[in-house]
Amino acid sequence: MNISPIDFYYFPLSAPCRAVDMVAGHLDIPLKKKFVNTWQGEQLKSEFLKLNPTHTVPTINDSGFVLWESRAIITYLADLYGKDDVFYPSNRRKRAVVDRMLYFDMGSLYRAIIDFQIPIMFRGEEPDAGKERVLLEKLAFLEQFLTDYPYVAGENLTVADLSILASVTFLEAIDFTLSSFPKIEAWLQRLRKELPYYQERNQDAIEEGKRMLSERK
C-alpha cells in the first residue's frame, strides 16, 4: 500500500507521542514529524490551536483529517492501515479486550505514572508515598494481566502493548525500578528485542527527552 505521509505533531519524551510513533513504525506509515516544544509553549501558537483547540500532542493530520488523543490515533491508524487482523483485531471480544487495556492505560496506569512522576521530574520533589502506593497497585494489575497472557491483551502483540510500553518506559526518566514486577520486566525485555523500531522510536526519544530535562535543570 502506498500511504501518503501523515503530519505528526509530537514532543519526544511524551509517552502518548512515542506510542503513536511506534504504531506508525509497526504499520510502516510514513510520518512527517513536527516537533512541538510544549516546554516553550509552542502548542499555544495560533496555527496549532487552529488544528487542535485543546492544544495537546500527539496530533496528526492525515490528508486534512486532524485527530488527537493518542489512543484514538493508534486505533484509527490500525483500522485504516493495518496489515493483519491481530494488531487491532476485528473479532469483537478480542477488540473489546484491547480497548479495555487502552482505557486501563489512560485512566489507571499512565495516570498513576504521571501523578507520581511529574512532581519528581519537574519540581525535584521527593517521591510521594501515597502516589507511589497507587502506582504500585496499578502496576500490580498489569503484572496480573501479564501472568495470564504473554501480551497485555492476550496471545498476540496489539496496539495496547505499544501504548502501555510507551507509558511504562516513561518511568525510565526518573530511573524507577520495576524489579518487583518480574512479568512486566520480562515483557519489556521481550518487546525491546522483538520490535525493530523500538530503539529509534522509543529508546532514542526517551534519551533525547532526558537530555532536554538535564538542560532544563
Add this chain to the structure above:
Amino acid sequence: MTIDLYHMAPSGPCRAVRMVAKIIGVDLNLKNVDLMAGEQNKPEFLKMNPQHCVPTIDDDGFILWESRAIIQYLVNKYAPDSSLYPKDPRQRAVVDRLLYFDMGTLFKAQGEYFYPQVFKGQDPDPEKESNYKTALGYLEGNLEKSSYVAGDKLTLADISIVASLSMMEVLDYKFSSFPKISAWMAKVKEEIPDYKAMNDEPLQGFKAWVKSKKPQ
C-alpha cells in the same frame, strides 16, 4: 440472551452502559455491587475482574470492564449498523477521541472537583473548579461547531459525556455559563428512552445520601 451487568446505580460509567443497552435493545440483568460496603473486593467478584471496578459485564462467559470499552463492544456486537458508533474510520475516530477526552480530561477534572465535596464534605476547591471549567470550555467549543459532540448525530460519546456531567446534579451544579452544553444536555436527555428512571432516580438517591452525611 441476557447480559449480566454488575453496577452501582448512581455511577456515571454504569449509567452510560445502561443507556446504550436501552437504546440498542439489549436486555441487562442488573446485579448491584455496593462499593461503599466493599462488595467489589469479594473473592467471587475478584475472580471475574481482578481490577474490581464497575461496570463489569458478563456476556455468556465473556467478562468485560471499562465502561467505554463495554459500550463500544455492545454496539459492535449487537447493533453493528447503528450510527451510535459509526463504521467510517474517520467518524469512528472522532467518537473515540471524545470518549478518551471524557475519561482523561473531563470526567477526571470533574472527579477531582466533585469527590472531595461529596465523600469528604470539603468545600469546593476554586483551582479544581477552574480546571473543570477549562475542560467544559473545550466541550462548549466542540458544541459550537456541531449539534452533538462528535458530529451531527447522537453517538456513544454523547451518552458517555452526559452520564459524566449529570453526576454534578448531586451538587446542584449548573452549567449556565455554558449555554451550548446546557441545551445539548437537555436535548440528549429527551432522546434517551427511560432517561429519568436510569439516571434521575439513582442520582436523587445519591444526593439524599450526601445530604445525610453532611454535618447539620
